[in-house]
Amino acid sequence: MKIAVIVQDGFEAFGLGVLTEVWNEPYHPEDDNPVFDFVVCTPRPGRVKGPAYDLFVDHGLEATEDADMVAVTAKRDIASPSPEVAEALRTASARGAQIFSSCSGAFILGEAGLLDGRECTTHWRYAERLQAAFPLAKVNPDVLYVDDGNILTGAGSAGGIDASLYLMRRLYGAKTAATAARRIVVPPRRDGGQQQFVRTPLGQTEADTLAPLLQWASERLDEQLSVERLAAEAHMSPRTFARRFRDETGTTPLQWLTSQRLALAEELLENSTLPVEQIATRVGFANAAAFRHHFAATRGSSPQAYRKTFSCCEEETAEQAV
Template sequence: MLRNVAVIALPEVAVFELGVLCELFGYDRTADGLPGYDFAVCSLGGKPVPTHAGFDIDVRFDLSRVEDADLVAVAPYYHTGFEVDPAVIGALRRAHERGAWVMSVCTGAFALGEAGLLDGRRCTTHWRHTADLARRYPAALVDPDVLYVQDDKILTSAGTAASVDAGLHLVRQEHGSAVATMLARRMVVPPHRDGGQAQFIETPLQPVQCETLQPVLALVLETLDRPHSVETMAELAHMAPRTFARRFRNETGATPHDWLTGQRLLLARRLLEDSDLGIDTIAERCGFGSAATLRHHFAQRLSTTPQAYRGTFRSHPV
């Protein structure tokens, strides 16, 4: 049972996410029938920690507090150019070896990567840093789309609000759904959010930059409502379909079908955000043909629905 929680605060710690961990595990709610935790924020030598917001926090505990914790969590920190102290790496490894939960929030995943705890495991971080995480730790199985992921007793989450999702998931694992729902109600947050962080990634339509196919792709972008295919695009390029498909992949890094679907989804997202058009009309304008097909691709690539996406991201009320 989860009773003892230690949070490691590294230099340039992110204040909001550190606060989320404190809210999840450091607030005494036993009077409401919720579990209580022996909670501590720790730092190297128990020294004050500078935050990314320009002030320091006074920390009472050093890393010795980590040795008995059932959960060791690493709050986000400014990871670029920062070398994780060997003492932190050792503490994380020992926690994992003795069967404790090890959790990271956002860029805290880089500390887990330094400790080798992500090797061969699915993991995530904020979508802005997933490529860097994968580059630094090639043995890690980085998933850029999820809000959080649990692999064995290693739990990693994306940025900001996803730390709430991950924390509630852990509470659900340890104490059951009823406790997690009660805690979510106290925090005034959903007990579970559908979807993943792919829907939050900023991906505006961009001008096509290709060596030879740019005119064709630019024309396709202007006519996404039409029934384009490999054959029709190849005809525009005056190439055989197989030759076109090979050239397309060489120049764009994607297959014609994947690229076309992606561009249609980008247009659909823009129309959902900025217009009052119905889902059927948007599906037609983007070349999906039907709302059912649009919903299928939203679920497959963004792990959400067009209606839910509009409710989250529309720029003006209906």
């Protein structure tokens, strides 16, 4: 798989670093993850100016012509047009290449006309501006990444990690994505629908108050965890607890629990041969029907289909079924 990453003057260094870290890792004997043909390119090869340091880039946009994935990094001046880059992106998309952006890189996709009629996201700071600039786009400012056809957009720069791991998981399976995540020491998956903006800033005392409770609850997902029980464990009234929970996590207790249960269910589907009914009980759903309903609603497939696609134990499961 060939990956072409487009950089321009004012490139956002962290976004480029994310793509390099996830997709440009050389072969390691301790794992069998694929090694990609990773190329950095620019409209005019040579010196590319950055906010903190410059790059010297050998390759021009012809590198995108046979790339399986074309990624565009964010740049500081989101108002400046990039006609050559926009044309390269349009051409790549038309032949079916995967197109990827994160943060303000979405503006370049919009300039290329690739967001018209599509779901997309960007950093929450730029969401209203992106929507105003490209009114046919369907901008969702409250998610980490959006996959729409061959267009994948990530939120703020770190959202590029989540989007990259999601794409790696989709293309190469859960084991490959988990290996890459473990190497760069990040969670293997954060749901795309998770909110990117939490009102209480991390680092304030209030942001740490629920951490012990979340750990406590994550170890008891198979139990009945009502808001009243969680509030009591946190020594708060249910109303205060619900407000504090949303401020610190960006979601409700029920939504958080459902997300955690589905994440654990995914691990069990991938790494065990437990029947779906046992998994439903193990992760805290009332029954297998409720589990299947929530799984399909959020993952877009049945637990059985997910296991068939991502299971590390597929051969063992087949042997047991014989």
